[in-house]
Structure formats: structure tokens, C-alpha cells
Amino acid sequence: MSGVVKNANPSFLNGVPELLILQLLAQQERYGYDLIKAIQARTQAQLSFGEGCIYPHLHHLEEAKLLASSRRRVEGRDRVYYRLTARGRKRLAALARDWDRVATGVSLVLGGQHA
Amino acid sequence: MSGVVKNANPSFLNGVPELLILQLLAQQERYGYDLIKAIQARTQAQLSFGEGCIYPHLHHLEEAKLLASSRRRVEGRDRVYYRLTARGRKRLAALARDWDRVATGVSLVLGGQHA
């Protein structure tokens, strides 16, 4: 096609899906489609990620033993439920620290007028 | 070579260099090498970006008319000083809004236990 432009790599979102997935699964078991809706709901629609972002993450995180899954039929729906493993909890802690580092650094510069 | 692994795209840093460059140049004129040191200093070493990240950004931002440069000899050194244009100021405002969006969204999920 001509004129097809993809707005790839939006600012500041790198790594955020993984962080949110781990954090949300740390609180309760969820399936992919639900995670996508949960991210929109919990962030008050400030953030939203597509299926092409979330599903590959879930597969990769499970392969890395950070998540474990079980395919089940619930409410008349076939779903793949994911839950956090012990390793996943460690990664979440590390990622949360990374986020704090970056957020702190940015704040120091952005809000640094009155410092 | 064998065993050469690059840790590209670290979490949460996407877009941060551009935001910091624009913010720092909004306060005062700076040259590339100084920007790199200033980012380390102003973020209390929480953040640090290499020359291979900063210099291409400066070139690209100038090409997009968000920055203007002037090559000068100061303190016995040949330097390329950059300053923000009016367009650059608008981009900075937009980027800062984006940052707030993401930071707010992440906070809502991470700090959402007591909400």
C-alpha cells in the first residue's frame, strides 16, 4: 500500500505493558483479553495496549517461567488464565525499581525549576 | 563476533532522551557533550545516555526545526551549541503531557493498592 504509516514506538511506553501485566497478575489471575480491558480500566484510559502487544508478552513471559497458564472454560468461554510465579514476582520487583529510577530522574529534570 | 549481545531498548527509556534534551535546552543553551553530562548531573545519575543516542537526536531535532545550532569556539573548544525554537517549545509541552499521562497511568496501577 502507499501512505501506510505506522506510529511505532510511542514515547515512554517501552516496558510498560510488561510492568502492568506483572503487577495486575500479582493481584489476581487473569486471561489476556481481560488484561487488556483491565489496563484500560485501572489506568482510567490513560493507557491502552493492543492484543498484538499483550499476547506475545504473555507467551514470552510464560516461556521465561515468570508466568504459568491454565486453559479453562469459564462462563461458557475458552480462556487462558495466567498467574504470577515466584520468578515473576522477582521480575516485577526489579521492573518496579527500574520504573522508579526513570520516573525519579525525569521528575528531577522536569520539576527541577524549584529545586 | 560471538557472544556479543546488545541490551537495546531498556525499559521505560523510550523517548526520555528527547524529553530531557528539550527540557534542558528550554532552560539554557547547551552543546552535546554538555547535555550528556547535564543529564547525569540533573538526574543524580539515575539516568545516563550515550553519545550514540544524544548526537543523532540533536541532528534530527535540528532538522525538524525544533532546535537551532551555532558552532562556536568557547574556552578553547570547538562546540556546537543548541537552543530551543518556538516549535521545540511546543513539542516539549506535548511530550511533557505524554509523560504525565504514562506516569499517571502507571501510578494508578502500581500504587493502586490503597486507592
Next chain:
DNA sequence: TTGACATACCTCACGGTTTAAGGTATGAGT
């Protein structure tokens, strides 16, 4: 019963971005 829509899963090419490493040149200090 047909159609539309939401649910629920999956995959892929593309584009943008930081990293790590390479390079050149000059000034300062020993």
C-alpha cells in the same frame, strides 16, 4: 435464523529507538 457485535485467541511486517562499539581531533596536565 440471520446478522451484528463482543469476546477470546493468535501472528506478522514495520518503524523507531537505545545500546555498544567504533572512529577522529584537540586541549590539559604530568
Next chain:
DNA sequence: ACTCATACCTTAAACCGTGAGGTATGTCAA
């Protein structure tokens, strides 16, 4: 003479969200 910091530059590689594609099933109204 040597080393180090300054100051600029470029490039390949790896990564990751987007946007679009696909399949299948459940629900509900017309």
C-alpha cells in the same frame, strides 16, 4: 611523550509497540 578528558561523529544490532491481518465462539436483537 604520554595519558586523559573534552567534543564531535557514525553504524549494526536488538528490541518492542503498532496496526492490521486472521480464526472461532457466544449473545442478542430483528
